Amino acid sequence: MGVKLARPNQQVICLVGVVYNNHAYGGPHSRVIANVPGGRMVQTGQFVHDYLGRPDMNMAAVAKGFGVEGEVVETPGQLREALARARKATVEGKPYLIDAQVARKGVAWADKPWVPPIQVAALRQKKV
Secondary structure, eight states: OHHHHHOTTSOOOOGGGEEEEOSBOHHHHHHHHHHOTTSHHHHHTOOTTOBOBTTBOOHHHHHHHTTOEEEEEOSHHHHHHHHHHHHHHHHTTOOEEEEEEOOOOSTTOOSSOOOOOOOHHHHOSSOO
16 A cells, blocks of 8 residues: 555555465464474374365356456466456456465475264254
8 A cells, every 4th residue: 555655646556355275264274283293183194273275266266256357367377367357457446366376385295185974964963
């Protein structure tokens, strides 16, 4: 905001509106690895708390629910095109969100992450 206030007639791009989406909470995941490197989750590769890919989270759809246009991008070419649309929207004074799909990299990431087999519906005794 400060840069835009200082330069109101120039295009300002803030990458806060781009969601670098690796389908995980990277902070908790990294803290587990850093604080308990020999812990059970690291040993088994079963990280209970951080996977957001099943069901997949579509941040652009969430933004749309708040009246903000956006899109999901998976390739550099798509990102380039999305940035052009985002620029057009911001020139018109509207926000725009880009959900940029990025790779999961680092210790304990997997192509098919483990998801705990918890199904609340199967556990309930009454249909309420």
